Amino acid sequence: xxxxxxxxxxxxxxxxxxxxxxxxxxxxxxxxxxxxxxxxxxxxxxxxxxxxxxxxxxxxxxxxxxxxxxxxxxxxxxxxxxxxxxxxxxxxxxxxxxxxxxxxxxxxxxxxxxxxxxxxxxxxxxxxxxxxxxxxxxxxxxxxxxxxxxxxxxxxxxxxxxxxxxxxxxxxxxxxxxxxxxxxxxxxxxxxxxxxxxxxxxxxxxxx
Amino acid sequence: xxxxxxxxxxxxxxxxxxxxxxxxxxxxxxxxxxxxxxxxxxxxxxxxxxxxxxxxxxxxxxxxxxxxxxxxxxxxxxxxxxxxxxxxxxxxxxxxxxxxxxxxxxxxxxxxxxxxxxxxxxxxxxxxx
Numbered sequence: 001x002x003x004x005x006x007x008x009x010x011x012x013x014x015x016x017x018x019x020x021x022x023x024x025x026x027x028x029x030x031x032x033x034x035x036x037x038x039x040x041x042x043x044x045x046x047x048x049x050x051x052x053x054x055x056x057x058x059x060x061x062x063x064x065x066x067x068x069x070x071x072x073x074x075x076x077x078x079x080x081x082x083x084x085x086x087x088x089x090x091x092x093x094x095x096x097x098x099x100x101x102x103x104x105x106x107x108x109x110x111x112x113x114x115x116x117x118x119x120x121x122x123x124x125x126x127x128x129x130x131x132x133x134x135x136x137x138x139x140x141x142x143x144x145x146x147x148x149x150x151x152x153x154x155x156x157x158x159x160x161x162x163x164x165x166x167x168x169x170x171x172x173x174x175x176x177x178x179x180x181x182x183x184x185x186x187x188x189x190x191x192x193x194x195x196x197x198x199x200x201x202x203x204x205x206x207x208x
Numbered sequence: 209x210x211x212x213x214x215x216x217x218x219x220x221x222x223x224x225x226x227x228x229x230x231x232x233x234x235x236x237x238x239x240x241x242x243x244x245x246x247x248x249x250x251x252x253x254x255x256x257x258x259x260x261x262x263x264x265x266x267x268x269x270x271x272x273x274x275x276x277x278x279x280x281x282x283x284x285x286x287x288x289x290x291x292x293x294x295x296x297x298x299x300x301x302x303x304x305x306x307x308x309x310x311x312x313x314x315x316x317x318x319x320x321x322x323x324x325x326x327x328x329x330x331x332x333x334x335x336x337x
Contacts, residue, residue, distance in 0.1 A: 030286060032253025033333035036262050038292065044269045044324060068269075070325055155325070178267070197263040201272060 041189045042198035044068040044155065046126060046181035048108075048207040056206060057173040059097050059133050061142060061165045063208045065108065067123060067181065068200075069156040071189035075149070078123070078158075078187055081116035082149075089149040093121050095162060096141045097170075099134040105177075106133040110160075111141065121147060122184035123158065128207050130176030136169030178202045255280025257332055266324040271301060273316040276332070283308045285337030290315055292322040293329050300327060308334065 094112025
């Protein structure tokens with residue numbers, strides 16, 4: 001990159017006054033370049049999957065959501081009662097599909113708390129890319145959702161398996177947009193870095 | 209300094225021709241172009257680009273768009289390009305040039321495929337305004 005810029009600059013310098021390049025005009029006196037720090041802690045992916053023999057496009061107990069962070073997280077920032085001494089955690093805690101207000105997309109988020117996670121599970125919010133997953137005016141609660149965390153040497157994975165939900169207000173979405181995961185700003189990696197404004201999108205446009 | 213080196217180079221070439229005025233190898237040489245000159249035009253950056261913030265959206269661990277913040281206001285009207293690099297400064301994906309219209313910018317169309325966890329740095333350049 002630096003070599004390329006230097007070469008470009010050299011061309012400008014050489015050509016500016018040559019007789020055979022008299023038709024060229026240097027139109028800008030501004031030429032700048034810099035190396036920037038790229039994100040280190042960020043959401044790598046979010047994957048929403050349908051359970052075996054489930055209805056595509058409809059949120060149901062048994063459907064799974066997999067979150068991956070780019071770094072080993074400080075587990076205490078995800079759940080206050082967890083410890084970094086263990087690389088795996090398992091917790092039952094409520095998640096909900098929350099109806100979007102005024103036609104906005106529905107969202108998925110951890111809404112429960114427990115003795116272990118007194119302030120909740122700080123995963124963040126998933127915009128599901130459609131307003132059709134929750135057709136009612138209240139949230140669809142999955143009260144017995146299991147949350148399985150695995151902290152690896154370079155990444156962290158959380159597998160959420162929805163459980164205990166009512167299908168009363170669950171709609172079936174035939175077409176929508178990619179889901180977007182906005183991580184909770186409270187979650188940090190082992191060097192206290194947050195995900196800042198980095199996001200992850202699902203590959204699928206119909207969830208579950 | 210460059211002018212001095214150019215003069216020295218041509219002096220060397222002339223000396224070589226003079227030293228062997230009748231050599232067959234030199235008789236077919238015709239300087240082209242016949243005029244060589246150079247000039248120097250100073251350039252400066254539109255501001256400190258090192259302070260630009262980088263965030264991205266990843267889709268299945270591939271960078272699908274990049275958001276830049278804190279672009280110097282003086283760069284408005286310039287053309288910005290971005291390159292994401294990996295180990296060994298190998299280019300993974302690039303975007304632009306695009307017009308800078310404010311202090312933030314989202315680059316949604318990247319050429320190449322950058323695995324997010326393989327990106328080690330980002331390089332940005334601005335030409336103009």
